[in-house]
Amino acid sequence: MPYGDAMSGTRVRGVRGEERRAEIVRAALEVIAERGYRGASMAAVAERVGLTQQGLLHYFPTKDALLVAVLKERDQWDAVPDTPWRLDLLGSLVEYNAMRPGIVQTFSALLGESVTEGHPAREFFTERYGRVRGVMAEVLRAEYGERLPSGLSPEQAAPLLVAVMDGLQYQWLLDPEGVDMPGAFRDFLVLLGEG
Amino acid sequence: MPYGDAMSGTRVRGVRGEERRAEIVRAALEVIAERGYRGASMAAVAERVGLTQQGLLHYFPTKDALLVAVLKERDQWDAVPDTPWRLDLLGSLVEYNAMRPGIVQTFSALLGESVTEGHPAREFFTERYGRVRGVMAEVLRAEYGERLPSGLSPEQAAPLLVAVMDGLQYQWLLDPEGVDMPGAFRDFLVLLGEG
Structure with missing residues (x-):
């Protein structure tokens, strides 16, 4: 279930930062499911949400920071x-x-x-x-x-x-x-x- | 427990092919334990047994072939x-x-x-x-x-x-x-x- 298709043009610019972060975390979940964390790249996550790598770094400055967000997301689901x-x-x-x-x-x-x-x-x-x-x-x-x-x-x-x-x-x-x-x-x- | 140190000079050339393969499989086990399979490189395995990458490819032509040998080794231990x-x-x-x-x-x-x-x-x-x-x-x-x-x-x-x-x-x-x-x-x- 890639998100890239839904993310284009004017719609993206209107999305609030928090929602955008949540989208990025979901995309990272998919990429990790497919390739593991060591095989996952920031470029693949960026592409899936229709961002440049530079744009992605604005939300998550490192791959590890994105991983931490993914893991915290998990614990929210289970609570x-x-x-x-x-x-x-x-x-x-x-x-x-x-x-x-x-x-x-x-x-x-x-x-x-x-x-x-x-x-x-x-x-x-x-x-x-x-x-x-x-x-x-x-x-x-x-x-x-x-x-x-x-x-x-x-x-x-x-x-x-x-x-x-x-x-x-x-x-x-x-x-x-x-x-x-x-x-x-x-x-x-x-x-x-x-x- | 790296094997590189023990593998130098004349001793290597006398080792039979089968023993050499077993050494390579053990080294691959270590590298996978440290970095996972996707993070493991043939170069790291080669270095650990004191071979060039070209030399390693003589024993295992691909990384997947080496992985299969590692998995078979596992089943031998458990039998x-x-x-x-x-x-x-x-x-x-x-x-x-x-x-x-x-x-x-x-x-x-x-x-x-x-x-x-x-x-x-x-x-x-x-x-x-x-x-x-x-x-x-x-x-x-x-x-x-x-x-x-x-x-x-x-x-x-x-x-x-x-x-x-x-x-x-x-x-x-x-x-x-x-x-x-x-x-x-x-x-x-x-x-x-x-x-």
């Missing part, structure tokens, strides 16, 4: 304002993700790259995963108390919950017909003790 | 000849992986990149994951028969087993001090019904 996470909501999130392969692809590619040396997203992901494990432990504690039916503590089960979500995304992206991501995640909830 | 996999052996494999972060890093980076458009490793991973899910279903069937204690079938649990192994690798690579990968995997075996 559910004023609603504490619950296990059944996680199932809905996985179902929702199955309808947006481009976004899942972008972040799966970025997560993979982030473990290479000196990658600019590494610190973001390290901090994020620590935080997400903590949130998931609280979700599990709210559901099961101090012990899950299996005897595991919420802190023991939390990294497994996160790992299953990430790992299933790779299997599903590689073989969307062969892997039922939301169904497999519901099966994991059964393992935890649901239903 | 346990004449021994069918068992759940407890998988626990040992995860413990072993925790002692070789470079190799885990290489393949986690490649798996992440493989979901980007037209990546040369994509077909390899798609085929491999289909096969591995089948093997894991057989492992689970040998252990539990047609139903796990949770009521899941071996075919339902297999993608979860694979997802946990992959997902934990990312969490561990990002935070080796904070994530006990082998311990978390043993916890997953408890969820499945072990112990």
